[in-house]
Amino acid sequence: MEYCNILTRIEKPVARIILNREEKLNTINVEMVEEILDFIGSIEDDNDIRVLIISGGKNFSAGADVTTFTNIDSMKALAFHKALNSLALKFRESKKIILAMISGYCLGGGFELALSADMRIASRDAILGQPEINLGINAGAGGNVILPRIVGRGKALLMILTGEKIDADRAYNYGIIDVLTESENLSSETEKLSMKIAQKPFNASYLAKMAVNYGSELNIKSALEYEATIFGLLFSTMETKERIGNFLNKKH
Numbered sequence: 702m703e704y705c706n707i708l709t710r711i712e713k714p715v716a717r718i719i720l721n722r723e724e725k726l727n728t729i730n731v732e733m734v735e736e737i738l739d740f741i742g743s744i745e746d747d748n749d750i751r752v753l754i755i756s757g758g759k760n761f762s763a764g765a766d767v768t769t770f771t772n773i774d775s776m777k778a779l780a781f782h783k784a785l786n787s788l789a790l791k792f793r794e795s796k797k798i799i800l801a802m803i804s805g806y807c808l809g810g811g812f813e814l815a816l817s818a819d820m821r822i823a824s825r826d827a828i829l830g831q832p833e834i835n836l837g838i839n840a841g842a843g844g845n846v847i848l849p850r851i852v853g854r855g856k857a858l859l860m861i862l863t864g865e866k867i868d869a870d871r872a873y874n875y876g877i878i879d880v881l882t883e884s885e886n887l888s889s890e891t892e893k894l895s896m897k898i899a900q901k902p903f904n905a906s907y908l909a910k911m912a913v914n915y916g917s918e919l920n921i922k923s924a925l926e927y928e929a930t931i932f933g934l935l936f937s938t939m940e941t942k943e944r945i946g947n948f949l950n951k952k953h
């Protein structure tokens with residue numbers, strides 16, 4: 702598939718998706734969503750790629766491209782939301798650890814794309830928000846569902862119902878941003894974190910992501926059962942046996 706809305710790079714163990722509609726503030730259209738899904742699909746089975754970084758440029762993304770909303774009917778709007786749903790689910794289920802690297806505007810669908818990543822690293826110039834209410838619409842990519850799970854119901858409704866943009870410090874205090882850096886350090890800090898994650902054992906990292914992502918959707922009893930199964934499963938892998946052996950033999 703030829704990509705017109707994103708740039709991609711692979712430098713194992715890291716792959717990158719760079720949103721590439723800078724002149725349109727990286728606003729999201731259906732084609733961009735399809736391209737992101739296609740790229741993730743193309744790297745999913747390459748276990749030498751451990752981390753996927755998704756970023757914009759000066760701005761991460763100002764959200765859905767509102768120009769595509771003129772004269773669309775309900776079914777097209779539904780299809781747009783469903784395409785974004787697929788992306789949110791793909792991010793959660795992917796074996797890659799997905800980092801959103803955020804600068805500038807990160808609004809609406811762009812904000813939700815970042816919320817679906819496993820972690821968010823942002824520079825102090827980032828401006829985040831869920832401004833859909835101002836257009837008379839609701840979040841189109843999980844904002845009503847995923848945001849409250851990150852910040853709690855009250856703060857999510859505060860953002861959703863006021864549509865106000867918040868600065869990076871506030872987003873960090875809310876727990877939306879996991880790592881906050883000065884603008885000039887954003888790339889290097891993201892790189893450092895990627896390499897730190899990529900050096901950890903593949904199976905343990907991937908299954909930890911699954912345990913957290915699925916576990917947070919289950920009741921505590923079921924989540925603990927799931928965690929126990931994963932814990933047991935890891936003892937069938939050579940890497941786990943070797944690492945434990947190395948630790949006990951002081952080879953680490």
Ligand code: COA
Nearest residue numbers: 725726728763764765766767768806808809810832833836
């Ligand atoms: N969809 C389509 N076009 C958008 C857009 C969006 N989500 N966000 C910005 N643009 C366009 C503007 O219409 C403008 O186009 P123009 O140059 O042809 O006039 C251009 O991007 C720059 O935006 P502008 O508003 O002039 O810049 P600004 O620096 O004053 O403000 C934003 C930037 C992002 C704060 C502001 O454009 C904004 O609030 N955008 C809407 C965000 C939104 O509601 N997202 C959710 C959509 S569901």
